[in-house]
Amino acid sequence: MAEKDINTRRGLMLVMSSPSGAGKTTLTRRLLADDTDVVMSISATTRPARPGEVNGQDYYFVSHERFHEMIETDELLEHAVVFDNRYGTPRGPVLEALQTGKDVIFDIDWQGTQQLMSSSRAIDLVRIFILPPSISALEKRLRTRGQDSDETVRKRMAKAESEISHWAEYDYVLVNDNLEKTYEDLKAIVRAERYRRERRPGMSIFVRKLMEERSKE
Numbered sequence: 001m002a003e004k005d006i007n008t009r010r011g012l013m014l015v016m017s018s019p020s021g022a023g024k025t026t027l028t029r030r031l032l033a034d035d036t037d038v039v040m041s042i043s044a045t046t047r048p049a050r051p052g053e054v055n056g057q058d059y060y061f062v063s064h065e066r067f068h069e070m071i072e073t074d075e076l077l078e079h080a081v082v083f084d085n086r087y088g089t090p091r092g093p094v095l096e097a098l099q100t101g102k103d104v105i106f107d108i109d110w111q112g113t114q115q116l117m118s119s120s121r122a123i124d125l126v127r128i129f130i131l132p133p134s135i136s137a138l139e140k141r142l143r144t145r146g147q148d149s150d151e152t153v154r155k156r157m158a159k160a161e162s163e164i165s166h167w168a169e170y171d172y173v174l175v176n177d178n179l180e181k182t183y184e185d186l187k188a189i190v191r192a193e194r195y196r197r198e199r200r201p202g203m204s205i206f207v208r209k210l211m212e213e214r215s216k217e
């Protein structure tokens with residue numbers, strides 16, 4: 001049997017959540033750069049772009065009116081309010097990517113994760129939670145990222161505790177102290193999850209052929 005058939009598998013929905021500043025974006029970008037089988041789900045948001053952020057690449061930056069329209073026309077797979085802004089996952093690109101066997105990575109909060117759990121096939125989801133090594137490290141990271149005002153940093157820190165309280169709703173928890181180690185752990189999770197039996201429809205055909213071969217001996 002051709003290699004391709006054995007290796008055919010369903011795409012993963014890789015969900016990454018963390019308190020703001022723990023390192024989701026950094027880890028996600030690295031994985032996307034290294035692994036061509038992974039594509040990003042680009043969210044729509046009403047939050048203004050930060051310096052350096054590109055529309056259509058980091059987010060689709062949309063008006064409140066357009067966001068409302070996206071909800072009304074059922075264009076979003078999930079949506080939530082975070083830090084006074086609206087965020088949502090456009091449905092079309094995700095379904096398209098999964099159908100072509102790509103893994104899709106989502107940088108979404110716990111509310112979105114819960115919605116994906118009920119609206120998608122639970123078996124497709126791999127939920128990963130990123131924790132900072134300490135609260136002081138989290139604050140330092142938010143400040144050194146240097147893209148948010150003091151007030152925004154304060155808001156994000158105030159929200160950290162409630163985000164962290166959802167850690168037990170995830171399949172994997174990584175403490176992002178050493179970035180290299182965390183990234184290696186993330187890659188190991190993705191690699192192992194791709195081998196799960198439920199995600200490998202081609203395998204049953206392969207095994208049947210193995211058995212047929214055996215019975216011919």
Ligand SMILES: Nc1nc2c(ncn2[C@@H]2O[C@H](COP(=O)(O)OP(=O)(O)O)[C@@H](O)[C@H]2O)c(=O)[nH]1
Nearest residue numbers: 020021043079080082087088089107108109112
């Ligand atoms: N539910 C949901 N949350 C999202 C979505 N996009 C981003 N978020 C979450 O919104 C929060 C704020 O994101 P952002 O403003 O980019 O700041 P960040 O925390 O520094 O990444 C983060 O917890 C993201 O995971 C989305 O499409 N849906």
Ligand SMILES: Nc1ncnc2c1ncn2[C@@H]1O[C@H](COP(=O)(O)OP(=O)(O)O)[C@@H](O)[C@H]1O
Nearest residue numbers: 020021022023024025026141145176177178179
């Ligand atoms: N392990 C780490 N050690 C030190 N700094 C880190 C680590 N991981 C990420 N950072 C830095 O922390 C800041 C916040 O990371 P980011 O990926 O933007 O977090 P999030 O997407 O979770 O808000 C960035 O400046 C990033 O370079």
